Amino acid sequence: MNSLEKLYWKLKSKYPQLHQQWQLWCKWPKTEKEKEEIIIGAILTQRTNWQNVEKAINNLRNAHLCSLCDIKQVEPKMLYPLIKPVGFYRTKAEYLREISKFIVEKYRHLAKMAQQNLFDLRKELLSLRGVGKETADSILLYALEKPIFVIDEYTKRLAQKEGLSSQFSYDALQKLFEAQLKKEVRLFQEFHALIVIEGKNH
DNA sequence: CACCAGGAATGTA
DNA sequence: TACATTCATGGT
Numbered sequence: 612m613n614s615l616e617k618l619y620w621k622l623k624s625k626y627p628q629l630h631q632q633w634q635l636w637c638k639w640p641k642t643e644k645e646k647e648e649i650i651i652g653a654i655l656t657q658r659t660n661w662q663n664v665e666k667a668i669n670n671l672r673n674a675h676l677c678s679l680c681d682i683k684q685v686e687p688k689m690l691y692p693l694i695k696p697v698g699f700y701r702t703k704a705e706y707l708r709e710i711s712k713f714i715v716e717k718y719r720h721l722a723k724m725a726q727q728n729l730f731d732l733r734k735e736l737l738s739l740r741g742v743g744k745e746t747a748d749s750i751l752l753y754a755l756e757k758p759i760f761v762i763d764e765y766t767k768r769l770a771q772k773e774g775l776s777s778q779f780s781y782d783a784l785q786k787l788f789e790a791q792l793k794k795e796v797r798l799f800q801e802f803h804a805l806i807v808i809e810g811k812n813h
Numbered sequence: 814c815a816c817c818a819g820g821a822a823t824g825t826a
Numbered sequence: 827t828a829c830a831t832t833c834a835t836g837g838t
Contacts (some may be wrong), residue, residue, distance in 0.1 A: 656818090659836075700835075764820095
């Protein structure tokens, strides 16, 4: 077992059950609707905490605007009051419309989208406004179930603390994780979730 | 009022 | 490619 595998098992035994939010993100299998909510959540969670995202997601659900197809149809302004709790709600409403429009018009639904290869999908996602590496990779891993490791601030901090690498850029860490772990979607999902839980716990 | 919260976009060497 | 700076809001 290498150092990353050891770290995974250490965290897994430390947190035998995932925090509420991560039960959805790591759930298996997911419905198409749940996958769409993951994408919506990935945009909304930027620069805010999950508690606020949950409020917004609930508002969207109650308004029957919690699917990519629905969001694509409505004026972004309709989303303002619903997603207000997450902050940056004007910008995020635009981002949601943009990604929904892109996915629905190009692929129609996520199952179709997931057939596209990882490299092209990542490039497409990164070309959208409001989607950087972390958000793109979160969508790829948790909604499209592609084997790509998500790096975030918690991952960087933990990597430094554990002395896992000499480089801590996004790309360097992603390469490291993917090289030392089996490229299994479930493993990548759960490991990243555990890293965040550990990070928030400190 | 200050600070926090799972970033992204742009500029610079 | 990597690091620094700038931008953008509501909750506590």
